[in-house]
Amino acid sequence: MKIDSENIEETMFEYFEGNLSENEKAELLNFVHQNPEYEKDFAQWAQTYAHVEETVPDYGLAEQLLRKPPIAWPFAKLAFFGTAMTISMGVLIYFLNFRSQDEKQIVPVETISSTIVTESVQNSKPEYFKQPSAKPNKLSSAISTKQNFQVSSEKEEIKINYNSYINSNLLPETKETNIKTIEEIVASQPKVELVVIQPEVSKPDSVLTPIAEKTAEKAVAPKKVKKRLPLNLKPNSNFIPVNPNF
């Protein structure tokens, strides 16, 4: 290999990389000796490779590094059971306070369910639904008006759990002709509050009748409103402080 000013840098690199043969190394060193202007560059190459040291990381300190301690099992156990208890208590309190048997609530129309004859309804868009769901379920598709309900040859009976009853007139029936529109159901209702009871599908009449009587009685009797004393007899730390101007 002939060394000249054009390839001297490359040759020096190869030298320090160890890619030259003995003859090439001798030729390079002879060239540098004969051309002192390249001795400085050669020295700089030598210094560069002298500071580069390949060191192997010491992993002996790895065990002394801080690590996130694993969650102690007793604490995790406690947290799990505590969370479960809290959720259970919350659900229990909800059902005891907000869903008591004496509570009256107006049942939304959408929760009315009935045993009706339905079928894979095709092109049925009930008029009374203002916002039809993206995925109309069987319930929404089953409750339809007489006009829009299309009965196909294949019929399938769907029984759905009752949430509430309005009155005996709204008893769902299996026959298509007895299905009423939502507007008809609402219009036929007396303006009283509804009672939520445990449904018994087998004996709907016996369950509904006393409820209707109770609601009628309660609608007549006015409620007595308890008058509260304006003075709170329990000492309270949340009081009006005296004006600091006094």
Added chain:
Amino acid sequence: MFRTLIMPFFSIIFLSTETLGQVPFAQVGQMPLLLNSSLAGSSGKHRISLGWNNLFSESQKISNYAASYDQVLKKWGSGIGAYYLFQQNKNGLVAEISRPNFGANTFEGNYLNNNSFHQAGICFAPKFNVMRASNPREIKCTFSPSLFFDFQSENKKTNQTFYQTEFHSTLYSIDFPSGKQSMDSIWDSKLSFTDKTQQYSSGIGLLLNTKNLILMSQSKLTASTTHETIQLSSYYQGKQTANSNEINIKQTLYSFDQNMNVGRSFRKSEESKFSFTPFAGIGFRHYLNLGTKTDDTTGRAVYSYNLSSKKRTDWNYFHFSANFKYSKLLFGTTVTRSQNLTFGGGTLGFQNDWMKLMGNISAIFEGKNVLFPKTEITVGLSL
């Protein structure tokens, strides 16, 4: 309901005709627990109140030092507090005594009475809210009854024997129950007098306040046990001419104190920096069993405290102040009656969220002459 709460304040005033507890400070609001025990915890914070005043006259010198602390117990919805008052009362300057001092004569005052008075008490005041009928969740006002116990100790004694000059005065003793007039020829008299009094008081306080209005009333029943020792000696031209027996009197006096205070803070709006707060109070003390007592030794009637039946009811408390506040600057005027003296003066102070510093200068005026100047500094800290 609001009106029925106001009635007790007015009815208690007319139960008796005399005397009310004294608050020996011009700015009575700066010493809340001395004024009314229902103010314990009324600020809603931990509060420390400190006060000092000084009264000078030719024959009297009175100094008062007071401190109190109160806070709210949130668990109980009540305020608790404790207070302490110390009063140094030197009065009855009779004569000046000339004493030789390094070849020169110096004069020093000699007071007939050198009294030290200590008062300490604790109070408990639960807070009740009166709600609005239109909105049961909105507080209309706060009602706070309170209970307090108070102990007072007073020592009166002659600083030293004094030499009465030709002043005319009436002295009482077991030998002279109607009083004895000192005669011009008797220009020396010696009186030894000690009086130790311990008083136990208890009472109730009432407080009704809204955001800007305050109405207070306090009733106190005091049992005062006094042990007096009196001896009168007369001298004429250096020779003792008469000497009475030593009188020892121990008796218990019962008195009823009643006071009422009302104040209102006026402000144009919530953002306004200027406010005006007038405050007024009145009170009396009535001695329930003041009268003649029979000395067990001699069987003769003795008057106590040189008080006649006319002074069984003493209107000893009156206060009126009009304080103005602009931003953090306080200024105003006060008229106060205490120590059987009525003072009028001005107030200057500073107030921020946690501190209220007030200074008061008042005096008794006779025409244009100032008889008794009184200086006062009070500070209230809310923590």
